[in-house]
Every structure is written in C-alpha cells, then in structure tokens.
Amino acid sequence: MSKEKTTNIKRIAVYTSGGDAPGMNAAIRAVVRTAAFHDLHIYGIRRGYEGMIKGDIMRLETKMVGNIIHRGGTILKTARSMEFMTPEGRSLAYENLMAHDIDALVAIGGNGTFTGANIFQKEYNIPVIGVPGTIDNDLYGTDNTIGFDTAVNTAIEAMDRIRDTADSHNRLFFVEVMGRHAGFIALNAGIGSGSAKIFCPETDITIEALINSLKKGSRRKKLFSLVIVAEGNKSGGAQQIADVIKEKFPHYDTRVSIIGHLQRGGSPNAADRVLASQMGYYAVEGLLAGKSGVMAGIVNNKVRYTVFKDAINKVKPLDNEMVKMAEILAR
Numbered sequence: 001m002s003k004e005k006t007t008n009i010k011r012i013a014v015y016t017s018g019g020d021a022p023g024m025n026a027a028i029r030a031v032v033r034t035a036a037f038h039d040l041h042i043y044g045i046r047r048g049y050e051g052m053i054k055g056d057i058m059r060l061e062t063k064m065v066g067n068i069i070h071r072g073g074t075i076l077k078t079a080r081s082m083e084f085m086t087p088e089g090r091s092l093a094y095e096n097l098m099a100h101d102i103d104a105l106v107a108i109g110g111n112g113t114f115t116g117a118n119i120f121q122k123e124y125n126i127p128v129i130g131v132p133g134t135i136d137n138d139l140y141g142t143d144n145t146i147g148f149d150t151a152v153n154t155a156i157e158a159m160d161r162i163r164d165t166a167d168s169h170n171r172l173f174f175v176e177v178m179g180r181h182a183g184f185i186a187l188n189a190g191i192g193s194g195s196a197k198i199f200c201p202e203t204d205i206t207i208e209a210l211i212n213s214l215k216k217g218s219r220r221k222k223l224f225s226l227v228i229v230a231e232g233n234k235s236g237g238a239q240q241i242a243d244v245i246k247e248k249f250p251h252y253d254t255r256v257s258i259i260g261h262l263q264r265g266g267s268p269n270a271a272d273r274v275l276a277s278q279m280g281y282y283a284v285e286g287l288l289a290g291k292s293g294v295m296a297g298i299v300n301n302k303v304r305y306t307v308f309k310d311a312i313n314k315v316k317p318l319d320n321e322m323v324k325m326a327e328i329l330a331r
C-alpha cells in the first residue's frame with residue numbers, strides 16, 4: 001500500500017464536537033489507524049473546541065482505539081463552545097495546538113463544528129478537514145452523515161413498539177423525532193414504520209391533510225394511527241399537533257411520545273461503522289494530499305470533498321419522490 005504524501009504534515013489532532021452521533025468512535029479509530037499507517041503523531045482533543053481552548057489534548061496511540069468501533073458516543077467527549085466563536089477563544093486554542101506542534105486537524109461534527117473550523121483554518125492557516133458526524137443528515141456534500149442511519153433504525157424500533165400499544169388501545173399516536181431543522185429522520189423513519197402522516201420542516205403537509213386522511217381511515221375502520229413529526233416542523237411539534245386534533249376531534253384517544261436522545265445513543269449499525277471508517281480514512285488521506293477547509297463525504301459510494309461554506313450553507317433537499325411515495329403508501 002502506497003504512503004504517498006504531498007505535505008510535510010507530521011502531527012494531526014482529531015476532535016468531536018456538537019451533538020454526539022453513533023459512529024463517531026469508528027471515525028476516531030479510522031483517523032488514528034490511518035495516521036499511524038503514515039507514521040504521523042496523532043492527538044485527541046477532548047470535548048471539542050472547549051478542550052482545544054483549555055488545552056485538554058492528549059496523545060492517541062493506535063492501541064487506544066481498539067475495541068471502540070462498536071461503541072456509541074465518543075471517547076473524546078464533545079461539547080458546544082460559544083467561546084470558540086470569539087477571536088480570544090480561537091487564539092487560546094491555537095496556542096495550545098502550537099504547544100503540541102500540531103499541524104493539522106480532523107473535525108468530526110456538524111454545522112456548528114464546521115462553522116468554527118472554517119473560521120479557524122482561515123484565521124490561522126492550519127489545515128482542517130471535516131468528517132460529517134451528526135444524526136440530522138443536514139450537511140450538503142454527503143449522501144448520509146455518520147449516525148443518521150443508526151438514528152433512523154432507533155426511531156423505527158421505537159415506532160414499532162408504539163404501534164403495538166396504539167393497536168391495543170385504538171389510539172392515535174403522535175411521535176416526535178430529532179433532526180433539528182431537517183426532516184430526514186422523520187421521512188425515513190416515517191416510511192419505515194408505516195406512519196399515516198409524516199410532518200417535516202421541508203414539506204407543506206398540513207393538519208387539514210392529516211384530518212382528511214384520518215377521516216378516510218376511519219371510514220375503512222382504521223382504528224389506530226401513527227403520525228411522525230420532525231421536531232423542526234413548521235406547524236409545531238408532536239404535542240402541538242396532537243392538541244389541535246384533540247380539540248377538533250375529542251373522540252380520538254390521542255397520545256404523544258417524544259423519542260428524544262434515544263436517537264443519539266446506541267451501537268452504530270453496519271452502515272454507520274463502514275461510513276465512519278471511510279470518512280476517517282479519507283480525512284487523513286485528504287490532509288496528506290494537501291486539502292483543507294473541506295468536508296469529506298460519500299456521494300454515490302465515492303469520496304467527495306466539499307468546501308465547508310457549501311457543506312454548511314447549501315440546502316440538502318429531501319427526496320421529493322420519497323415524500324410523494326410516502327403519501328401514497330400511507331393511504
């Protein structure tokens with residue numbers, strides 16, 4: 001296997017930042033193992049930008065990432081840091097990196113992580129490559145983000161359990177899933193769980209449309225239903241929609257279930273372990289090839305490097321054909 005390098009990068013640091021996602025450990029492992037293959041020194045920064053500012057930086061050896069590929073969460077911990085959005089915070093962070101002679105960074109995280117990384121790499125001319133680690137799948141330039149597929153499976157498992165009790169009691173359940181301002185988890189978990197309606201921030205499914213489909217359903221003696229709602233839905237979350245239905249149709253026995261942080265935990269599934277391994281690998285290979293200020297992504301099974309500005313700002317649309325199909329299959 002070739003070890004070609006076009007840069008003289010010798011020490012890289014990896015960190016996880018923002019909401020954790022199943023698969024982050026697999027990505028950390030891949031970064032460390034790929035760096036070791038190229039005889040680089042690898043450091044771990046704990047708690048993302050918080051740790052960079054506080055100097056919480058430690059050497060990572062290849063054996064330290066043994067037996068973590070299957071573990072949820074992140075061994076480096078994570079945090080959201082407002083201080084890093086200040087020049088003073090970034091200056092302290094840079095001093096700490098220089099104190100360890102770190103000359104490149106791998107940032108594992110989401111929008112906020114890459115926003116900070118983009119400013120930092122321009123301000124201090126330090127190479128940074130991003131690995132999209134967020135369950136929201138709301139980053140342009142990659143088909144899936146690390147943790148998304150596992151989160152969808154977790155949401156579907158929860159919906160299957162809710163379906164049992166909804167069926168037993170002939171209840172109308174409103175289930176809220178994560179995704180911040182995106183509806184990827186809701187759309188995929190809604191299709192996979194056979195939801196009667198799927199409310200996403202990106203679509204214009206209305207409460208009236210839900211009422212019509214409930215009426216149609218009761219005409220064919222459909223005695224219970226599941227409705228999935230993305231937390232960023234414009235006409236409100238699961239509780240708000242349930243309240244409207246309860247008011248209009250008091251005869252419906254409604255309940256609300258907010259799945260919440262369950263979607264962030266758990267062992268990464270096969271897809272996320274493979275995706276995380278690919279992205280950790282390509283992040284280090286990209287740094288050694290002289291790339292910086294980009295996010296490593298997988299599009300149609302091929303690696304693609306997207307500049308942070310686009311990864312953060314370009315809208316990643318829901319698949320309209322999937323939205324249309326979901327409506328048809330739920331009739």
Ligand code: F6P
Nearest residue numbers: 019110134135136178179180264
């Ligand atoms: O970005 C991942 C995410 O889980 C979002 O889906 C959710 O809105 C947010 O993080 C929750 O943030 P916190 O973990 O800080 O409550």
